[in-house]
Amino acid sequence: MHDATPTKLLIVDDLPENLQALEALIRGDGRTVYQAGSGEQALALLLQHDFALAILDVQMPGMDGFELAELMRGTEKTRSIPIVFVTAAGKELNYSFKGYEAGAVDVLYKPLDSFAVKSKVEVFVALYQQRDAMRKQVEALEAARRQQEETQAQLQHALRMRDEFMSMVSHEMRTPLNTLYLETQLRKMQLERGNMAAFGPDQLRRMVSRDDRQIQNIVRLIDDMLDVSRIRSGKLSLRLGSVELAGMLGRVVQDLTPQAATAGTSIVLDAPVPVRGWWDDFRIEQIVMNLLTNALRYGGSQPVVVTLAVLADSVRIDVRDSGPGVKPEHQAKIFEPYERGVGSEAPAGLGLGLYISRQLAEAHNGSLTLSSVPGEGAVFSLTLPRTEPPAAE
Known part of the structure; x- marks a missing residue:
């Protein structure tokens, strides 16, 4: 043949x-x-x-x-x-x-001599075909070897990522759980001593507030992991509805004002007019929360500015900080999962916020981009199309 x-x-x-x-x-x-x-x-x-x-x-x-x-x-x-x-x-x-x-x-x-010519040609054709077949076999073996090495490298990377992820999850879960455990042990000791004064109205409010923060931290970690699983399995769904962005941004800024004050800074909102569109309000709020939390974390205790701009057929939310900025070689990398900043100290969290935020933006047929010059801060821009509600609505 x-x-x-x-x-x-x-x-x-x-x-x-x-x-x-x-x-x-x-x-x-x-x-x-x-x-x-x-x-x-x-x-x-x-x-x-x-x-x-x-x-x-x-x-x-x-x-x-x-x-x-x-x-x-x-x-x-x-x-x-x-x-x-x-x-x-x-x-x-x-x-x-x-x-x-x-x-x-x-x-x-x-x-x-026709017979001699045909015989010689047959021999050299057969030799050439054998050499060609052997060359192709060698090339196929070399390609298989390279593929095996690549697969092995990918497997080792996946195993390393799994181990690092499990280590991060354990660390991040342990912090709020340890706090809750210590609080529980302290209250148990007060009850055993009959010290009911430790449970007065003011003390109870502080206890509930501390518990709520730790529980929310745990819920946030679990939600992030579930979102990543949904994104990778293609099961992330949006619940679209009418959303007014200026009001939403005002609520988010108000909620994060205490966190900004703790970080020694403030959040400035520039959203002068109501802007209504057809989006998933929970997911858009999640993106904005991630961007603002990120800006407060890396903003160098400088004010964070949130701007809402209306474009021809879309809207854009800019979150600007005045921190150290992001180097060009790191700007694409920070949108990858489990990337927790580029400084010497890894911040809290699993490094999923920006990854999830970009995926949520793209699920809305929008985009999440970064513009940054080292030393001059960073601007994260969320762009959303202004789609109309379904006719039935």
Whole structure:
């Protein structure tokens, strides 16, 4: 069974009738025979194709067969092509010796023995096909080896990411759980001592507030992990409805004002007019919360500015901080999962906020981008299309 790629043979002779006769002898299934009427034509073909065998007439005007063979042996691409010389000169001229000296594998004398020619061509075609098949096998083995190495590297990376992720989850979960546990032990000790004064109205309010913060931290971590799982499995769904963005931004800023004060800074909102659209209010609020929390964390205790802009067919929310900014080589990386900043100290959290936020923006057919110059802060821009509600609504 022949390979799908035909085996190519080259015959060179200055007489067209000799070329036709020789082609009639050597053509066959799975072969393509190329003819050249001169050494120059032969060289052009040799540079374009890979030949299994070249049959050269010795006595040609201009460049003869020996000169052509010498050029072939001096070129890397054609050096290994077997050469058979054909000559009408008498054996007494000793062309056989000169032909072998020129690198030929055989010298044939005219008139040609058709059986001998066919047999020799069969041998060289078979050798070429065997070498070609072996080369392809070696290439396939090399490709398989590279693929195996790549797969192994990906597996090791996945295992490393899993171990790092489990370590982060354990650490992040342990902090609020430890706080809750210590609070519980403290209250248990007060109850055992009968110290009911420790549970007065003011104390209870502070206890509930602390518990609520720790529980919310745990819920946030779990929600982030669930969101990543939904995104990767394609099961993240949006509950679209009418949303007024200016009011939403005002509520989010108000909720985060105590956190900003704790960080020694403030949040400035510039949303002068109501803007209504058809989005998932919970998910948009989640994106804005992530961006603001991120800005407060990296903003260097400088005010964070939130701007709402109305464009032709979309709206854009910009969250600007005045922190150290993000280097160009890190700007794409921070949107990857489990990336927790680029400083020497990793901040709290699993490094999922920006990844989830971008995925949520794209789920709305929008975008989340970063513009930053090191030393001049960063601007995260959430762009959302102003789609209309369904007709039934």
